[in-house]
Amino acid sequence: MDESWSVLINAPRHQPRDGFNWDEKSSKEYSQHIINLMEAKGLDIRSRVEVLEYRSPADLERNVNAPGGSIYGTSSNGARSAFWRARNRSKIKNLFLVGGSTHPGGGLPLVGISAEIVAEAVEENLEQ
Ligand SMILES: Cc1cc2nc3c(=O)[nH]c(=O)nc-3n(C[C@H](O)[C@H](O)[C@H](O)COP(=O)(O)OP(=O)(O)OC[C@H]3O[C@@H](n4cnc5c(N)ncnc54)[C@H](O)[C@@H]3O)c2cc1C
Structure with missing residues (x-):
């Protein structure tokens, strides 16, 4: 049976000048890293992946105009x-x-x- 999964990872915003540059990260390498982590937690999905679509904060910034790809706006962590x-x-x-x-x-x-x-x-x- 086929399934469609969406895996959402909390990540730093895309900030090439003085922060994290998501365009320098290989999408293939990073998605494999996530699959490795899932596998380590007991989710054996590698053999079942037929189509994999990867979207980084840099892609989100370009595609939906969200600054830094921050889909929730400013960080909601912290008391202030x-x-x-x-x-x-x-x-x-x-x-x-x-x-x-x-x-x-x-x-x-x-x-x-x-x-x-x-x-x-x-x-x-x-x-x-
Ligand atoms: C992958 C993902 C999963 C999520 N899961 C959940 C969840 O499970 N539960 C939950 O509560 N929230 C979830 N959220 C968060 C939730 O979707 C957002 O907080 C919410 O949609 C923000 O609403 P908004 O109206 O501010 O922006 P949006 O929903 O982004 O709406 C903005 C709209 O404005 C349009 N627009 C942009 N620029 C222009 C322009 N210049 N002219 C005209 N139109 C324009 C855009 O096309 C868009 O339709 C998720 C978000 C993502 C990305």
């Missing part, structure tokens, strides 16, 4: 991380910020809350 996220109401009149990189954070439930906050803020703005 919430304070680094963009506010939903900006200092510029009639400019609102919504989505995974803004308050309250990434992931579909939080993005829904972000949309609710911004919808209410826009409504309040219209009433003034």
